[in-house]
Amino acid sequence: MSERPLLPILGQDVRERSDAARNRKALLEAAQRLVDHCGVESVTMDAVAEAAGVGKGTVFRRFRTRSGLMAALLDQFEADWQASVIGGPPPLGPGAPPRERLLAFGRSRLEQNLRGAALIRAASTAAPARNYAVYSFAATHLRYLLDQLDVAGDIALLSTALMAPLEVVILEQQIEIEGMDVERIAAGWEDLAERIIARRRS
Amino acid sequence: MSERPLLPILGQDVRERSDAARNRKALLEAAQRLVDHCGVESVTMDAVAEAAGVGKGTVFRRFRTRSGLMAALLDQFEADWQASVIGGPPPLGPGAPPRERLLAFGRSRLEQNLRGAALIRAASTAAPARNYAVYSFAATHLRYLLDQLDVAGDIALLSTALMAPLEVVILEQQIEIEGMDVERIAAGWEDLAERIIARRRS
DNA sequence: CATCTAAACGGACCATGGTCCGGTTTCATT
């Protein structure tokens, strides 16, 4: 399971020196261990460096920033979910009619975002390009579904309109401050989806 | 054994000591000056403290965190906008039919969020309760409009669905990464609003 | 194998957000 970003990133690449590759793997493993063990927020870069038996500078060379490192972990975390969207069982995976896939997508994405909330938050500060990759997959899939459904209008924007209420910031506000429960939010999303897909191309 | 008048619990903190009030004002002014002059991101807490002629500890005592201070500035920034929603000229202010007010709300909120983007971002890290206030006003007003329009469904959720795509994070992604222009986003929002308000209570 | 270069390494160093605590100030009460 290579951890190269799924989407082709323009240019660069070239090939990583063997020591660099070894260190990157060690760092990711160490970071994952620390996250599992202490929780995302209490994982410091120094700790990761030490746990990987590597200098601090190396961590920053590999991942640029703390959120960059977290984004790398997030990529791994998302891999399973992406796989089940691409090739898993219906209705999330292929095989079900688009409308059912859409509804399954919403619920599943909602849960996935909540599961990865801490990681997502830690990965989101700055570095807009990096965690765009993970967002991008979901957005692309969603656009595909809307297109399949012959939805009329600006599909890129409508897709954003469906993704936005599933963002962690929004979800946590609803759950923690307004005291909504997940079921209500999921049902509300489905209603939203219905309203959006109600207008079709003639 | 003095009895402080028991004000409504929500407000708490009945009265501020005069020196504290003076310092808070000085800090807010200094911070605003620095923000105007150097931009939000390059304003450090030490700088604010010094510019206000006050110890660093005082800044943190008053505003708790950096984002707390930014949230305070944001409150001031939002005051004008809130006033024009409550009592400004139509269609944003009262007097226009709800549907027109709704559409004006979207566009106006979109622009307002973009104008305050840097401040909003700086205020948003952690401290969920603080910047909830500014969010809350817009959300409440939106719910009111949806209610006026006899929109069917879970109005709190639908209101969130309309607010979420206007969040700074989302907007900047669309503008900077996907290269959309503001006009397109605004038009898309209006379309979204139309779809949402299309279903009314019988 | 000797050599050379670009890349990687490490850890000292810096900047900044946030905490702590001894001393000071406000202000209600007497």
Next chain:
DNA sequence: AATGAAACCGGACCATGGTCCGTTTAGATG
């Protein structure tokens, strides 16, 4: 005015993210 206590103040101090640069190493070339 004197008093007492709660609130406030300041700046030294700590933790952590991020930078810098002299040194080491992979691996290509002859």
